[in-house]
Amino acid sequence: MTLGCYGLVQVVLLPVAVLALAVSGRPEGWTGLVPLGSNKGVNFKPFPGVHLRQETIGDDFLSSVAARPKRDPVHQVDDCIYTTLEEGEFYSKAGTRRVGETCGIYINADPDQLIEIKFNYFDVPCENGGLVVVVDGWELSGEVFPSPEDHPKDLKSRLNEYCGRRKIKQAFMSSQNAALIQYRMPSRTASFSFSVRFVKNPTPCNILLQPDETYTLRNYDKRSNCSVSALVPAAVNILNINVGVTPSRNRGLEFETGTIYKVRAECQKRGLDDYVQIGGSNGLDNSNMQIADTLCGLSSKPGSHVEYIGCGTTSVRLVSSGGYDNSITVHLKKLTENDINSYMSVVCIPDDIELEEK
CATH class of the missing domain: 2.60.120 (Jelly Rolls)
Known part of the structure; x- marks a missing residue:
């Protein structure tokens, strides 16, 4: 679905509260990838072919981040929608979250850095729809950054899908300073851990900037x-x-x-x-x-x-x-x-x- 967008000269009457909420109603730092004025949550629709069901997430999409904190080697991913600007090791377990819920871990580095992701432990059964997808870029509501028109890779090759109990030897490297892990846990015992490392990029092209x-x-x-x-x-x-x-x-x-x-x-x-x-x-x-x-x-x-x-x-x-x-x-x-x-x-x-x- 393409979101409507109009120049000011085309708008006869614009509710000022819509724009006011956009500039003041979000946490410091990242504002959040939500339509302006939304208070109903956001439809989280993964890429075509990923086969995850559409879910709804709340407005607290991005946590408050004013500056890049010091590196912490261990991070527990407790929130379904989780964002980080840090390197280190991350651990995610279904735990008390709703089984089958579609979740995302959004990773962002400095403009001149790429993101390397390595799985250290992986136990996400394929039964009942369990799946983890590593995305080269960010995705929300069926839209993706960088745009498919501007990315050097085709959309299909930007997705890496995994499930089962296995050792994943392949390391994933993003093409820009943004990467995403989408996942759905089929049981409360499902879990995975991964390491994030930021790598210097001598020719940055598409940038998510604070x-x-x-x-x-x-x-x-x-x-x-x-x-x-x-x-x-x-x-x-x-x-x-x-x-x-x-x-x-x-x-x-x-x-x-x-x-x-x-x-x-x-x-x-x-x-x-x-x-x-x-x-x-x-x-x-x-x-x-x-x-x-x-x-x-x-x-x-x-x-x-x-x-x-x-x-x-x-x-x-x-x-x-x-x-x-x-x-x-x-x-x-x-x-x-x-x-x-x-x-x-x-x-x-x-x-x-x-x-x-x-």
Whole structure:
């Protein structure tokens, strides 16, 4: 299901409380992958082919994390929906949780890191639907980050399914700084443990970024679609841009052109297929995002160009043909309640909000 998303100019009457809840009603740090204004829980629908039943989880999707804590070697996974920014060993047992409940362990590393997962112990019987799925990326409500359009692997190869009582020798390595373990325990005695290690990534492409951070997105002279996303409504400030100007492997030809906005018309006239999209969406898949602006060019001083994105996920997406050495530096700052009274570049409306027309 594609979540509805509308620009502000298209909305006749927008309940301000929807956006206010999005910017103030979540824990510090990660806000949560839930539609704006939702108070009914979120449908957790695994990937096609995983064969887990749809379950409902509450609004406390992500625990409060203000900063990355020191490494703790042992972690007990007690919550059905569990998130961590840490390395170490993790242990999960069905215990008192409802048998057959669909659960997820969401792992996030620094932007320039990959995530290695190794199972140390595994006892999840295949009978009665027991299954553990390691996902290359994050998934929620049928949407996935990174988008299938932007990921180097096809969707099927991003899933690793396991069940039974066995020793799993294979180590899993993510393609970005986000990975997920989805699982369903068929009995109260089912359990598994695994180790998480963060590995340096010399060419990060698709990034889940915590808000109030600055990041430079690059294409490394490659044909690729790369993005940086924050799971909050955010203000996007462009600090530096060099897109569609500097030929790959020939950086001596740089020259200041000034930033070009609304690039699909202007850059295509110049024969360019390299551009940056700024926008937002209710879900994880930024291919569904509502575009606030599209730009390219070269400028070390873009000025005060800021886009205010009133959506559950804020994204900056760099599309590169491979012919140019592209980069863009952005700062994503979580919106405050005061921001909603000013101009918003994009506002995403969840499906369960009814809009009134004058």
